[in-house]
Amino acid sequence: MTLRECLKLYFVMGTQNCERSPALVLEEALSGGVTMFQFREKGVSCLKGKPIIELALELQHLCQKYSVPFIINDDVELALLLDADGVHIGQEDESIKGVREKIKDKILGVSAHNVKEARLALESGADYLGVGPMFYTTTKIDCRIVKGPKVIESIRAKGIHLPLVGIGGIHPGNVNEVMEAGADGVAVISAISKRPEQTRSLFQSVQDSLLQSM
Template sequence: MKKMTEEALRSALKLYFIMGSPNCEKSSAEVLKEAIAGGVSFFQFREKGNGALKGDQKYALAEELQYICKQGHVPFIVNDDIDLALALNADGVHIGQDDEEIKAVREKIGDKILGVSVHNIVEAKAAVEAGADYFGVGPIFPTKTKEDANPVQGLNIIEILRSEGFTIPLVGIGGIHAENAGSVIEAGADGISLISAISLADDVQEAARELSRKVTAKGGVRLE
């Protein structure tokens, strides 16, 4: 995938799915296929938590999911594992504040997409200066998916970042589902990022489709 323009990235981030095998009750590959069929427009491979795969098994799953993303024309991003991202020639990486230094990651990955989790103005400014392409902001609402999640921020953090002049593409994350997705877009986010609302849904495709509708209704553009 060629380097995306900021506007193309902003559009792709509308429905951002994060998932690894610990987040699924059935085949990760099947979940991803159904999610993309339902309208997921961006994907992050995050293989963490109890029972997470390691080594060759992790690589094999990442490779399989990357292929599915390529078939669906969806950017494939790797969480935290820079070496894996480079080995797979992934479209980019996403890192948190406790991961490797942002500037160092940017130097390693060149012009690939770089997403950074931010929680306040100071982190946001540092991330932009170090070369971040987009922010993951949250947790917006209470979440049980991440055991080490930061304190709930609420929609206010998105509004603050926008009011402070940050125009960088931004997604809200944490406790987002169909009932509250629209409010995240209204607050100023370009998209919503979710794990369990899609990965654990009884009907993954329909769950993704409904979320896509909610985002589109608030001004987002669904990618077909």
């Protein structure tokens, strides 16, 4: 699959997002159609040291079993240690160029909230963008102002054609709005971590939107 195809249904998760074993949640999500996974272990009670390495390895093996790219959020050292498929960074993390130099040809994803950030990411070597928040979400306590799918429209209108996903408050009922704005897929956290059984309907919503746009 191309990177654009891998972004159809992008699941982001850490222990802080799960009510059950992260490995059980991920396996159910992968079997339901997740096409890319990001291990995002952040927050007050997040794992550190040996436990985070052990969990990351367990989740990485599951992704390999399903031939799904395994991305690590922000932690470049962990990504290199595990030989992960890539790294995703936010605007408050390390510089895009700095991370690109460290990870060489691995996948580099960057969070963007407007055209300026999207253009900088493109020029600095990002492979894809995570754009949001699309809708109101309680998952991230430091969430930006919700601008909705119009942000994706404005990025596309400026000729930025990097693969991108919309993220933030996405569920089966609003996937189409995000896809119609120009996204290649959707990224979700709680929509799957809290309800893994919803994965198939999310994947089908993305597929339906892609078919409608053809």
